[in-house]
Amino acid sequence: MAAAADTATDTVTAAILVIGDEILSGRTKDRNIGWIADHCTAVGIQLREVRIVPDIEDEIVAAVNTLRARFNYVFTTGGIGPTHDDITAYCIAKAFGVGIDVDQRALDLLLPYYKASGREITPGRLRMARIPFGADLIENKVSIAPGFMMGNVITMAGVPNIMQAMLEAVTPRLKTGRKMISQAIDLNHPEGAIAEKFGAHQKLFPDVSMGSYPSQRDGKPVNQLVLRCTDELRLEEAAAGLKVKLRDAGYF
Amino acid sequence: MAAAADTATDTVTAAILVIGDEILSGRTKDRNIGWIADHCTAVGIQLREVRIVPDIEDEIVAAVNTLRARFNYVFTTGGIGPTHDDITAYCIAKAFGVGIDVDQRALDLLLPYYKASGREITPGRLRMARIPFGADLIENKVSIAPGFMMGNVITMAGVPNIMQAMLEAVTPRLKTGRKMISQAIDLNHPEGAIAEKFGAHQKLFPDVSMGSYPSQRDGKPVNQLVLRCTDELRLEEAAAGLKVKLRDAGYF
Numbered sequence: 001m002a003a004a005a006d007t008a009t010d011t012v013t014a015a016i017l018v019i020g021d022e023i024l025s026g027r028t029k030d031r032n033i034g035w036i037a038d039h040c041t042a043v044g045i046q047l048r049e050v051r052i053v054p055d056i057e058d059e060i061v062a063a064v065n066t067l068r069a070r071f072n073y074v075f076t077t078g079g080i081g082p083t084h085d086d087i088t089a090y091c092i093a094k095a096f097g098v099g100i101d102v103d104q105r106a107l108d109l110l111l112p113y114y115k116a117s118g119r120e121i122t123p124g125r126l127r128m129a130r131i132p133f134g135a136d137l138i139e140n141k142v143s144i145a146p147g148f149m150m151g152n153v154i155t156m157a158g159v160p161n162i163m164q165a166m167l168e169a170v171t172p173r174l175k176t177g178r179k180m181i182s183q184a185i186d187l188n189h190p191e192g193a194i195a196e197k198f199g200a201h202q203k204l205f206p207d208v209s210m211g212s213y214p215s216q217r218d219g220k221p222v223n224q225l226v227l228r229c230t231d232e233l234r235l236e237e238a239a240a241g242l243k244v245k246l247r248d249a250g251y252f
Numbered sequence: 253m254a255a256a257a258d259t260a261t262d263t264v265t266a267a268i269l270v271i272g273d274e275i276l277s278g279r280t281k282d283r284n285i286g287w288i289a290d291h292c293t294a295v296g297i298q299l300r301e302v303r304i305v306p307d308i309e310d311e312i313v314a315a316v317n318t319l320r321a322r323f324n325y326v327f328t329t330g331g332i333g334p335t336h337d338d339i340t341a342y343c344i345a346k347a348f349g350v351g352i353d354v355d356q357r358a359l360d361l362l363l364p365y366y367k368a369s370g371r372e373i374t375p376g377r378l379r380m381a382r383i384p385f386g387a388d389l390i391e392n393k394v395s396i397a398p399g400f401m402m403g404n405v406i407t408m409a410g411v412p413n414i415m416q417a418m419l420e421a422v423t424p425r426l427k428t429g430r431k432m433i434s435q436a437i438d439l440n441h442p443e444g445a446i447a448e449k450f451g452a453h454q455k456l457f458p459d460v461s462m463g464s465y466p467s468q469r470d471g472k473p474v475n476q477l478v479l480r481c482t483d484e485l486r487l488e489e490a491a492a493g494l495k496v497k498l499r500d501a502g503y504f
Contacts, residue, residue, distance in 0.1 A: 021463055024299045025432065026289030027478060028465065033304070037278030047276045049311075052285070052302035055463070059301075082444040083464035084451035124447020143473075159466060180277065192334040195376020199336035211273055211307070212335035213280065214411060221395075226279060 011230075012045045012177035014073040017063050018052040019088050020158060023078075031160045032077045039167055044176035045073065055079060060091040068095070068153050073174060075167070078158030080147065082124035092150050093132035103131035106146055113144040139169040149173065178230035183239040189251050190214065190221035197249060198225060201242050207231070208238040263482075264297045264429035266325040269315050270304040271340050272410060275330075283412045284329045291419055296428035297325065307331060312343040320347070320405050325426060327419070330410030332399065334376035344402050345384035355383035358398055365396040391421040401425065430482035435491040441503050442466065442473035449501060450477060453494050459483070460490040 016036055022028040033050055040047045048071055053059040060079075067074045079088030093100035106129035114121055128145040131137065138147035138154070140162055147156045147166040154174075156166040187194065191212045202210045208229040215222060225242070229235040246252035268288055274280040285302055292299045300323055305311040312331075319326045331340030345352035358381035366373055380397040383389065390399035390406070392414055399408045399418040406426075408418040439446065443464045454462045460481040467474060477494070481487040498504035 018302075021461060021480075022465055022478065023285075024289060024302070025434070025480065026286055026291075026293050026299075027434070029286040033275075034278055034281040037276060039278075041278050047278075048306060050270075050276070050302070050304035054300060081464065081466060082447040084447070084454050085463045119442070119444065122444055122447060124451070125444040127447070128444075182277070182279070190371070192371065192374055192377040192380075195334040195336070195374060195379070199376070202336050209273060211337045212333065213274055214333060226274065228273075228277065 010175070010177035012073070012175055013048045013071040014040055014045045014075060015049040015051070015067040015071045016047065017060075017067055017074055017076045018050065018078060018158075019055065019060055019076060020052075020078040021054045021085070023052050024054055032158065032163050035160070035164060036075055036077075036167065039171070041180055043171060043174070044179040045174065046177070046180060055085050055087060057087060057091055057094070060088065061095045064092060064095040064153060068151065072152060074153045076153065076155045077163055080128065080145070080155060080157055082122070082127050086127065088155060089130050089132060089148070092135075092148075092153060092155055095153075096132060096134075096150055098133045098150075100130050100132045102126055102129045103137075105137055106131055109137075109144050109146060136173075138166045141165050141169070180228050180230055181232055181235055182226055182228040183235060185225040185227075185239065185243060185246070185252065187223045187225065187246070187251055188220075189223060191223040194223070194225075194246060194249075194251055197245050198242070201238070201245060204241075205234070205238040208235060210238075210242075262427070262429040264325070264427055265300045265323040266292055266297045266327060267301040267303070267319040267323045268299065269312075269319055269326055269328045270302070270330060270410075271307065271312055271328060272304075272330040273306045273337070275304050276306055284410070284415050287412070287416060288327055288329075288419065291423070293432055295423060295426070296431040297426065298429070298432060307337050307339060309339060309343055309346070312340065313347045316344060316347040316405060320403065324404060326405045328405065328407045329415050332380065332397070332407060332409055334374070334379050338379065340407060341382050341384060341400070344387075344400075344405060344407055347405075348384060348386075348402055350385045350402075352382050352384045354378055354381045355389075357389055358383055361389075361396055361398060388425075390418045393417050393421070432480050432482055433484055433487055434478055434480040435487060437477040437479075437491065437495060437498070437504065439475045439477065439498070439503055440472075441475060443475040446475070446477075446498060446501075446503055449497050450494070453490070453497060456493075457486070457490040460487060462490075462494075 135148040135150035142162045156163045387400040387402040394414045408415045465476045
């Protein structure tokens with residue numbers, strides 16, 4: 001893994017803050033958390049916490065400030081549209097203690113877009129050009145109205161395909177650490193059968209995170225053991241050692 | 253709504269705490285948050301926050317204590333299986349400052365089940381009978397190993413069908429408040445077109461929560477306005493008034 005040498009020992013962490021009453025009421029089922037989690041793992045960012053909060057200013061501001069102090073990055077989704085319930089941009093500005101106003105860079109994107117599509121420039125639509133002072137814009141190739149990055153907080157839309165476009169657009173600006181890599185071992189046995197051996201093996205490899213994930217196949221309990229580590233050789237050592245123990249006990 | 257008279261003015265709130273590295277890594281996509289959210293809305297509990305935290309003792313204990321102080325109920329999912337990474341029961345005991353040990357009521361459920369299915373009673377399986385002192389068990393009709401309710405914290409499995417069985421089993425023990433009811437208005441227009449009228453209408457009905465949820469249909473932007481309130485007549489008044497305004501403006 002020589003290519004990652006410079007950042008090889010870095011751990012880069014992140015949190016997600018999902019903003020929206022509609023997720024908490026159950027009306028909308030979140031599809032962004034899993035997507036961002038996969039993306040973080042793929043690029044070498046460790047997702048450490050997720051919060052979902054309602055469209056309430058104090059809740060959003062408090063969560064932004066808690067999370068941005070604890071993690072390298074905070075990804076927010078939702079609440080940057082044109083209607084009165086879209087208060088995320090205002091809350092980010094408030095969390096950082098900066099002002100917010102219509103941004104010329106955003107206007108330069110939005111005005112030609114609305115003109116070309118024959119839409120009126122309403123105050124609501126201008127609202128989508130309001131960007132906290134000091135933030136950098138994030139391109140939205142789906143519907144133009146941009147996201148933004150303010151300090152270590154990345155503010156994106158809630159609509160999944162727009163969020164995905166913004167996440168892709170902002171990723172080159174993010175620092176990343178060593179990638180967490182994993183190995184999975186599938187077992188045709190319930191996890192209770194191997195719990196002691198697995199726990200003892202975890203104790204031998206404190207630097208390798210080991211989890212057990214039960215499910216059912218054809219009505220029978222099966223189980224997947226997942227080992228995760230940023231050191232590929234160490235991961236291989238731990239996985240190979242575990243397989244030998246499970247084989248010798250008749251489980252693999 | 254005379255049937256709900258005694259609790260008609262009560263607001264009962266809840267949070268969800270999802271525990272598990274596998275959700276944060278993206279390996280497993282959560283399917284419990286949306287289910288619990290729908291369930292809370294249906295029975296008259298207002299879900300106010302969700303957190304997802306890793307399998308780290310301090311993180312779990314801190315989140316449990318923060319959330320249980322703020323909300324009427326906290327639903328936890330994940331981390332109550334037989335393996336070393338299942339630390340939720342221990343963390344709940346620690347959060348409440350009580351002990352934890354193998355519980356006779358849980359043993360009475362588990363031992364006959366394992367005996368009947370020919371499984372060994374391993375220390376890992378005994379681990380699933382460890383219940384914080386003072387907690388009430390929650391029935392698990394899928395795989396027997398129980399959940400539990402400690403104070404206002406309801407601890408359930410992470411496997412969706414087991415979580416759902418536990419949620420159903422515990423619900424009769426929960427107090428519920430007035431149900432949040434909603435009306436949706438579908439518009440064949442992007443939300444930017446109606447943002448001002450919608451915002452002005454929200455100001456007239458501060459007790460009715462109004463949200464705008466854009467999406468696409470056949471490549472064209474469409475929008476759903478959702479009005480939510482615990483007072484059915486007030487909700488009808490707000491929705492009817494909004495429809496008139498939108499119709500008069502040519503949008504409905």
